[in-house]
Amino acid sequence: MTAVGSKCRVCKAPAVIDLPRHNAKFCAEHLQQLCRRQMAKAIDDFDMLSIDDRILVAVSGGKDSLAVWDMLIEAGYQADGLYVGLGIGDYSDDSGGYVRRFADERGLQLRTIDLRDDYGYDIPTASKATGRVPCSACGLSKRRLFDQAALDGGYDVVVTGHNLDDEAAVLFGNTLRWDIEYLARQLPVLPAADGFPKKVKPLVRLTEREMAAWCLVRGIDYVVEECPIAAGNRHLSYKESLNAVEANSPGSKASFYLGFLERMAPLLAGNSAAAAGALHRCAQCGSPTTGEVCAFCRLVEKSSAHEPVPVEMILPRRAKAGRR
């Protein structure tokens, strides 16, 4: 026997989720309504998108990027996807499969780039060759390739699936270090600038629990497994810390991040390198950079000359233990 649970705040149908930060429970239909309204509010409040924009969505196969692609299409936007194959063993193979199935089933346009085939390296090799932590090599590669693909493809804007938890965790880390340069740039909209496309984050008002629930009630199949290299990284520990605060004080993450945007970010405007006019052209590729040669060109040069490194060689200790 299965007991009947509690009711949706809106329609009194059986609830599928409780959201303590809203002090409410919702059925599948009204959970979706909440998510749609939160995304629309973010888009309106920060002037992220116009309905006739050509949008490029950075998709990984995870819940957030597939959810935001789904939500934008449902809302009537014209959005193509871009998937970057990172060469992180079976994890990348699986992730790419989820993205391709999502696009195929919905008849959506998907662009793909493969780091190994197209640039001669992968993330494990880049980490070893450059001494960067893997997540840093990954982030640098993806940011650059998304920017380039958007500019080359004539897109108006790049959309990423960064959610409230992502942004609150980054804000937490930047605040712990009082990194004014990064804090000044931590905005949900980065306007187009010379050599950079406009970049926006429509999910900043939604948590990752809400995004996972969106995928479940919409029947979106996504990669649930965590990236094996990311296990135990600092970003995840910040999320765990913030969730501990949230458990005792629901709404804290939203208050922390959205309050920063409303009251602190305006005070920091003008403190980034771009705002200070410190950028010039990379001597090799012409992209904006603060150095002689940009970080991406330096990474590609070192990594493509390095012998390929299998993912197992750079797994964190915790992930290796879990595989035994």
Place this chain on the structure above:
Amino acid sequence: MKVLLRNPRREVEVAGGRSVDRLLDDLGLGREAHLVIRNGTLVPGDARLEDGDTIEVRPVISGGSA
């Protein structure tokens, strides 16, 4: 009841007759970081789980930023 856990993927047997929130507490898992799926349907924290149910506890935290 069978409970599927992720990261790493594994299955454990847990006695029924408890709520979703109680199951997460008993497994030492945070409510803000997990969803619970009962017999293929998402359920809220006060839903009752019984012997014979098939349960998935799905983590929702992901992160690849440095």
